[in-house]
Amino acid sequence: MSMKSGGTLLHIRNVNKAFGQTHVLSGIDLSIKQGEFVAIVGRSGCGKSTLLRLIAGLDEASSGAILLDAQAINGIHEDTRVLFQEHRLLPWKKNIDNVRIGVKSGDKEIAFKALQQVGLEHKRDDWPAVLSGGQRQRVALARALAGNPRLLLLDEPLGALDALTRIEMQQLIEQLWLEKQFTVLLVTHDVSEAVALADRVIIIEDGKIGLDLKISLSRPREHDSGFAYYEKTILDRLLVKQSYEQVRIAADAFSI
Numbered sequence: 001m002s003m004k005s006g007g008t009l010l011h012i013r014n015v016n017k018a019f020g021q022t023h024v025l026s027g028i029d030l031s032i033k034q035g036e037f038v039a040i041v042g043r044s045g046c047g048k049s050t051l052l053r054l055i056a057g058l059d060e061a062s063s064g065a066i067l068l069d070a071q072a073i074n075g076i077h078e079d080t081r082v083l084f085q086e087h088r089l090l091p092w093k094k095n096i097d098n099v100r101i102g103v104k105s106g107d108k109e110i111a112f113k114a115l116q117q118v119g120l121e122h123k124r125d126d127w128p129a130v131l132s133g134g135q136r137q138r139v140a141l142a143r144a145l146a147g148n149p150r151l152l153l154l155d156e157p158l159g160a161l162d163a164l165t166r167i168e169m170q171q172l173i174e175q176l177w178l179e180k181q182f183t184v185l186l187v188t189h190d191v192s193e194a195v196a197l198a199d200r201v202i203i204i205e206d207g208k209i210g211l212d213l214k215i216s217l218s219r220p221r222e223h224d225s226g227f228a229y230y231e232k233t234i235l236d237r238l239l240v241k242q243s244y245e246q247v248r249i250a251a252d253a254f255s256i
């Protein structure tokens, strides 16, 4: 597949997803350009992970279309890799062999280079069990990138890490993204993380896109007044939505 810098990589057209009677996503329309870094935020249960799973080909939409390079996604795609909150490394394989799983040919040199890129080449012959949580996520990132994906889907990958490790991982992800120019879709609860990394932040509300906000800040991002402005805009939107919802629930309870 060719790299079309700036062209649309992912088209999401009127996607709906229901689990039984529960409608989780309704009428999602979204286009993501090759090389873009997009963050998806929203309140717990709004459907962020569900959308990511559909894009990953791990589940099917109830209706609508998801196209990667104008081709309908049909199961797991070789150009797409996913990183979850849990590292999902195989405990019985050494780190280098875990990374090799991500390389189609199984080439050890490619796996080693990927470990180098995340700064863990010296851990190649260790087991995942002896690494710290942050190091395990770095091995999982190496495994995801070893296959040279065009689309990297990140589902709260830093959610379980301590604050400092989290910032280091954010910097690593940004640096690798700048170098390799893949496209990223990051699901996160952390508004600051979304503003630190993304070109665009999308808020999902009630299964729909509530806000699609372009982040016009230079990189690397500083925690300055511009940063604070975007953080506040997003947080205000999330909190206003919450208070509307609380009012509605309260009104329902009192049959107002």
Ligand SMILES: Nc1ncnc2c1ncn2[C@@H]1O[C@H](COP(=O)(O)OP(=O)(O)OP(=O)(O)O)[C@@H](O)[C@H]1O
Pocket: 019, 022, 024, 042, 043, 044, 045, 046, 047, 048, 049, 050, 051
């Ligand atoms: N396989 C499934 N079967 C039934 N319901 C599901 C399934 N997967 C998700 N759901 C429901 O869909 C809704 C959205 O879930 P999803 O995990 O996408 O939310 P989220 O925004 O990622 O939440 P969080 O931020 O808490 O991870 C929830 O109500 C969840 O219970």
